[in-house]
Amino acid sequence: MIKTPAFFIDMQICTGCKTCMVACKDKNDLAQGLRWRRVYEFSGGDWIASADGTFTQDVFAYYISVSCNHCQDPICVESCPSRAMHKNEYGIVLIDSKKCVGCRYCEWACPYSAPQFDRSNGIMTKCDFCQTQIQEGRDPCCVEACPTHALSFGDYDDLITLHGEKALIAPLPFPEMTSPNLVITAPKQARSQGNTNGLIQNPEEVKDA
């Protein structure tokens, strides 16, 4: 097993096909409304008036695929009252379904919407990094399914060495909140955090049901 498992997203080649999202849902047999991996469509921009009376545009659009980032400082683990949310010896944040009381406090606390409530069983669920597949030497199902190889995974430090510092782009939350194990190659038109020109365009697709 790798030391600090992390996802890497090359947003320059991500086409937003959502195969990763569907693969995750299919492999984990997720109920309606549960999406451990979500692809956010983020876009914005407007016409800008120039001094000479002409207009230019700064329209942008890009996709970002996000699941649990198995953070170094997981706020869900800290906040969980029953210790159901925990980090295992391989650095994967997991939920002990026997302990989870379904209070949904982790859902409030996590800025990535990673823990999701399974209404039929009354407990929280989340990405487990396909740990059984990883132990078999395979990639997580979302990584396996990605047709453009935009999504991959590996050791966080290795990914940082390979792809550089983590990108601080919208609409991701500030990494200081949880220290996520997420490495991104940002698209050229990516907007920095705090930018107010963009909106998530597919809320029905990515928010809880």
Next chain:
Amino acid sequence: MHNLSLVIFTLLIQTSVGILGTAIFNIWRNKNGMVQIPLIILSTCLGLIALALISAMAHLGNPRKAPHAILNITHSWLSREIVSINLFAISIVLLWGLTFIGFQKGAFVFQITSLILGILTISTMSQVYYLRAVPVWNSIATPMDFFGTALLAGGIAWAVLNLFISDRVSTPGLTFFMFPYLGLCCKIFAISSTISVQKRSKNLFWYASLRAKINAHTSTYAVRAGLYIIGAALFAAANMGMTDQPAFFLLISFAVICLTEIWNRFCFYDSFCRLGL
């Protein structure tokens, strides 16, 4: 109505702490040597706490596992809140039992202990909402709102109970005015503080969920503050001899405050507007 159970739970616990606090303060100021809280007041507190706990259980996806929820007391404020609420409930049961058997010696110690546990409960309850990802909750507005409910709704609820005990609206006194009006100040502060946090954080909300349309609620803050003031004014009118129907004014004041509290608390949960995805 997703947050109904939490609205009921928080309001009832805070109101019961307020009733207890007002009752103890009234005993402390009482010149006729009464040392015990009337049983009807303690029974009301117990009833409110019981309803609150039932409501809290209804919020859980898996209530049978509820005992697990205290396991992370070293890190989780939610665990601490659950422990403190249960301690508060136990202390009220003990106080009720002691009052029922007519135990008077040292009654004040038990009363103060219960009140301290009640204040601790509201404090831990406030801390639960201090989430870095939710700026509107992660501010001084949250404890001010919660303590404001205890003082305002609890204070007026105590006056209503006192109406039933003594069959008349009590004469003006510091107790009547101190708790509800301190609560009103807390509420007005909480409302203005929330607006301030929203204004400061405006550029951070743009990617928050659609369900939390906080700007839609901004216009309602003034209305809520106005209703609190109207409720408090009716309460003052009932207690200052400004009307020949003080009981009616007191009950109307209680109704206005209760309805405003429920609306305000629903708005509190609706203002969940997270930084992030």
